[in-house]
Amino acid sequence: MQKKRYVLKFPPQSGDQPFSYHLVKDFDIRINILRAEVWPGKTGSLVLELEGTTTNLKNGIAYLEENQVSCEPLNKKITWDHVRCISCGNCTAVCFAGALQLDPGKWELQFDPEKCIVCELCVPACPLNLFKIDFRE
Amino acid sequence: MKTIGIGTRIFLGGTQGFVVWPGTQFNTSKPKNEHGVPMSNSATLAVMGNLKEMSSEFLQAAYYEKYGVSLFVGIGIPIPVLNADIAKCVSIRNEQIQTTVLDYGVEGTPALGRVTYAELRSGEIEVQGKKIRTAPVSSLSKARKIAEILKQSILAGEFEISKPVQMFPTNTSLKSLKEIKGGDEK
Numbered sequence: 001m002q003k004k005r006y007v008l009k010f011p012p013q014s015g016d017q018p019f020s021y022h023l024v025k026d027f028d029i030r031i032n033i034l035r036a037e038v039w040p041g042k043t044g045s046l047v048l049e050l051e052g053t054t055t056n057l058k059n060g061i062a063y064l065e066e067n068q069v070s071c072e073p074l075n076k077k078i079t080w081d082h083v084r085c086i087s088c089g090n091c092t093a094v095c096f097a098g099a100l101q102l103d104p105g106k107w108e109l110q111f112d113p114e115k116c117i118v119c120e121l122c123v124p125a126c127p128l129n130l131f132k133i134d135f136r137e
Numbered sequence: 138m139k140t141i142g143i144g145t146r147i148f149l150g151g152t153q154g155f156v157v158w159p160g161t162q163f164n165t166s167k168p169k170n171e172h173g174v175p176m177s178n179s180a181t182l183a184v185m186g187n188l189k190e191m192s193s194e195f196l197q198a199a200y201y202e203k204y205g206v207s208l209f210v211g212i213g214i215p216i217p218v219l220n221a222d223i224a225k226c227v228s229i230r231n232e233q234i235q236t237t238v239l240d241y242g243v244e245g246t247p248a249l250g251r252v253t254y255a256e257l258r259s260g261e262i263e264v265q266g267k268k269i270r271t272a273p274v275s276s277l278s279k280a281r282k283i284a285e286i287l288k289q290s291i292l293a294g295e296f297e298i299s300k301p302v303q304m305f306p307t308n309t310s311l312k313s314l315k316e317i318k319g320g321d322e323k
Contacts, residue, residue, distance in 0.1 A: 084197070086209060087278045087279065088273060088274055088275055089272050089273040089276070089277075090272060090273075091272075092272045093271070102273075102277075106278055106281075107276070107277035107278040108278045124202040127201050127207065127209070128198075128199055
């Protein structure tokens with residue numbers, strides 16, 4: 001069993017298709033919706049945590065891509081300029097997912113991409129504007 | 138207030154600078170706790186240095202959402218431990234420093250309660266029975282870096298600890314201007 005987080009993008013005309021149902025039913029993938037943006041007539045996006053066997057995950061992703069849904073691993077979507085970061089800790093106040101934390105020994109900012117749910121709250125919270133998140137096109 | 142005054146040499150933005158005057162809203166008549174620490178904003182400093190010698194490692198432009206522009210300035214001030222009294226002052230612990238929680242959502246920013254720095258650093262405080270998340274706005278890791286740089290340059294003889302030319306007044310308070318809302322049609 002493997003657990004992976006993906007950012008899914010749906011074409012505007014796919015709103016009526018139950019993709020997540022098929023991931024569960026046909027590929028035995030346990031899904032956890034971390035974030036969803038679905039609007040009629042627009043590109044929709046979904047942040048999912050998928051849990052399943054390596055084969056099932058691979059087949060599930062292939063099924064989505066066959067249906068014009070783009071799937072990208074979540075961690076590729078986030079960049080943080082750690083060279084300019086002074087570890088002020090402002091962003092940790094808004095990171096409810098716990099991905100941004102100050103390590104209690106050195107008080108330096110630690111970013112754990114595995115916990116990030118791309119809520120984007122850190123983007124305006126950073127006084128130095130060091131977070132770049134590519135979630136929407 | 139015992140060792141810092143006009144003329145004190147300091148670490149400022151990556152180079153050496155000086156304390157030149159009391160800062161804006163310098164106020165020494167704020168209530169103090171039993172350890173002699175003011176329980177809200179109190180004495181502030183006006184400092185000066187050569188910008189061309191500073192480094193962006195210790196001086197950065199900042200912007201706070203819904204507040205405005207600001208500046209991150211790295212400052213380090215050496216405190217010579219000259220007597221037992223100063224030794225006591227520099228050994229104040231986070232548990233002994235209190236500050237006031239203000240409500241910025243209401244006009245006049247009323248006080249909501251008092252907390253210690255130790256509570257603030259724990260990541261969570263309790264205000265009026267509610268648990269509130271806390272986060273710092275200044276960098277402790279940078280502060281420790283600056284302290285280490287300052288220590289090394291003092292040991293190397295590159296940074297001379299200076300006696301202030303003039304100490305700050307100890308009995309000042311603010312006389313703020315009253316805000317008058319003008320512009321109404323007669």
